[in-house]
Amino acid sequence: MxxxxxxxxxxxxxxxxxxxxxxxxxxxxxxxxxxxxxxxxRTDSAVVDGETVDLGGQFLGPGQDRAYALAADLGIPVFPTHTDGFHLAEDAAGRIRRFRGLVPRLGALSLLDFAQAEARFERLARTVDVEAPWRSPRADLLDSQTLAVWIRRTLRTAGGRQLFTTATRLLWACEPSELSLLHALFYARAAGSLRTVMATENGAQQDLLDGGAxxxxxxxxxxxxxxxxxxxxxxxxxxxxxxxxxxxxxxxxxxxxxxxxxxxxxxxxxxxxxxxxxxxxxxxxxxxAMGATIKCMIVYAEPFWRSAGLSGHALSLPGPVAALADSSSPSSPHGILTGVLEGATARHLGTRPAAERKSLVLAELTRLFGPQAAHPAAYIERDWTAEPYTRGAYAALxxxxxxxxxxxxxxxxxxxxxxxxxxxxxxxxxxxxxxxxxxxxxxxxxxx
CATH class of the missing domain: 3.50.50.60 (FAD/NAD(P)-binding domain)
Known part of the structure; x- marks a missing residue:
């Protein structure tokens, strides 16, 4: 034809x-x-236990005007991501602490180190030309090094480096050694700031779409x-x-x-x-090449963590899921936790049986949220690296x-x-x- x-x-x-x-x-x-x-x-959804869950992109935040405008034009309601309560942070030794805000309390020196590195990163990002990053001041220098090199040179504590490395995996679904420093700076600048892309409230993960993205x-x-x-x-x-x-x-x-x-x-x-x-x-x-992600959606009969004063948001250095978020809809009784396996973890566990990945993820959730987390009503995942017409997510590196x-x-x-x-x-x-x-x-x- x-x-x-x-x-x-x-x-x-x-x-x-x-x-x-x-x-x-x-x-x-x-x-x-x-x-x-x-x-x-790179957006998709599935219905599990009567609940529609996002298997790909799902969050919106301030400044994403075209996405909000499209949702409004299509009559799709938007609701805020649940953040009330304490967040959880699991350090490398397996200790779990409660915290509020954006950065977990994993040691005073590590936090100070992370803060000074974040400030330096933001200053550099403000110099990047988002229309033509190659024309940015010192573009050749910034593009000649990996983000891993910058982390080693900028952060002074092991804890600070580990925290920034974890943030790298969360934001770009790769290891710091795979990414140009110029690209990391451009990415943050294209969203406004590094703080914007990391944050939920007033950040890129602030809102969700009722019925899924x-x-x-x-x-x-x-x-x-x-x-x-x-x-x-x-x-x-x-x-x-x-x-x-x-x-x-x-x-x-x-x-x-x-x-x-x-x-x-x-x-x-x-x-x-x-x-x-x-x-x-x-x-x-x-x-x-694309980033490496396996997205995991865990559905419970109810958001039981809220009764314990928890937000459902967690960071874990041991993993395998580095970060979790509460994606429950206010129009549903279900509780939904969202997690993503990223970078080297996704590539490694992508070679393992699905049942093994599920067991590892539920074991982590049980450590963080208690024995109720071991028994979800439904569990579903999407390995975006295995998708023949995507070959990875979130985006090209x-x-x-x-x-x-x-x-x-x-x-x-x-x-x-x-x-x-x-x-x-x-x-x-x-x-x-x-x-x-x-x-x-x-x-x-x-x-x-």
């Missing part, structure tokens, strides 16, 4: 759907090709209707001065004046392009040298081909809001 449209969007995540939605409202003839049998990309994608898809083709992985894009021909694995082809590739760079690089993409773009996609050597190729169109996805966002990179912004920006740049 051969079809002709104005624009083909490759990928039905929030970026691709947002792009197609804007174009369709301009009466542009658009078709979205999605490899999976569902929409949503995947409802954003479903709502957009409902509006687009038959403009979306599922189970249609794109294998080839032939492009030239007169437009492009997109080929899906079934052999069907679609002619279009413009194409928007709304995929993580690692997946965009697996498509065959004819003629081949410029070396700068190809070199970029070869370097941008920039190793040293990538921003300064290859960054300009990230958003630059190539003939009729445009790029979208949260990785192309200059604000809220790696977040749902960044994905939505990127799709809207790609649509605004297109005159089919």
């Amino acid at each position: 051969t079809k002709s449209v104005d624009v083909v969007v490759v990928g039905a995540g929030l970026a691709g759907l947002s792009c197609a939605h804007v174009l369709s409202r301009r009466a542009v003839d658009v078709l979205v090709c999605e490899a999976r049998d569902r929409v949503g990309g 995947h409802a954003l994608a479903v709502g957009l898809a409902d509006r687009l209707g038959d403009r979306i083709r599922l189970r249609a992985p794109v294998s080839r894009i032939a492009h030239g001065g007169d437009g492009a021909t997109v080929t899906v694995e079934s052999g069907d082809t679609i002619r279009a004046r413009r194409v928007v590739v709304a995929l993580p760079p690692a997946l965009a690089g697996r498509i065959t392009y004819d003629p081949p993409l410029p070396a700068a773009r190809d070199s970029l996609t070869q370097r941008l 920039f190793p040293p040298g990538t921003w300064t050597q290859h960054g300009p190729a990230l958003r630059t169109p190539i003939g009729p081909i445009h790029w979208a996805g949260t990785e192309t966002a200059t604000h809220w990179y790696g977040y749902m809001d960044g994905a939505i912004r990127s799709g809207e920006s790609a649509a605004a740049a297109i005159n089919p």
Whole structure:
């Protein structure tokens, strides 16, 4: 089958759907090709024990204006993440302490050390140009070192280093040695500050969507209707001065004046392009691996931890889950805890049987919250590294040298081909809001 449209969007995540939605409202003839049998990309949901739980992205926070606007437009209620009560922190020796606020009390010297490192990080982040990180002052120096090197040079105590390393895994789903310092600074600057991305109240984890964040994608898809083709992985894009021909694995082809590739760079690089993409773009996609995450959702008959004066939020240095959050909806009697296995832990435990991972996670929850935690009503997980059309989460990772050597190729169109996805966002990179912004920006740049 051969079809002709104005624009083909490759990928039905929030970026691709947002792009197609804007174009369709301009009466542009658009078709979205999605490899999976569902929409949503790195958002997804499941119903367990009668409760809808998010298996991918889920949180919103102040400044994520496009995500809040979309939720309001679709009539999806937003509610605050539960934070009342004491948080828990488990140190490397297994001691569990209660605390309030953002940073756990794991020793006075370690806390002071972490605070001075955070202040230095924030000062550096404010120097980064979010539109073009490679043009930032001292960009070459910042991009020549890993975040691990900066941690070793900046923090003086073992406890402070361990705390900053744990924060790295939570924020980027990788080890500090995998990440350029410039990218870490850019990521924080694109969200406002490091404190913003770490915080729940007044931070990136402040709010949740009633019915799950995947409802954003479903709502957009409902509006687009038959403009979306599922189970249609794109294998080839032939492009030239007169437009492009997109080929899906079934052999069907679609002619279009413009194409928007709304995929993580690692997946965009697996498509065959004819003629081949410029070396700068190809070199970029070869370097941008995804973070490693296995998301765990644990559902209980009720949020029993609240009766003990606990918030449901916890940090654990022994793990395997570094951080837990209460994701319970006020409209449901269930209690829901959210945890993510990240970085090296996710890669290691991803090779183990699912039953073993569940046992390890429940053992940690039992240590933290008591024997009731050992008996959830339901337990479900999603290994995003094993997803063939995602290959990881939360977002692509920039190793040293990538921003300064290859960054300009990230958003630059190539003939009729445009790029979208949260990785192309200059604000809220790696977040749902960044994905939505990127799709809207790609649509605004297109005159089919």
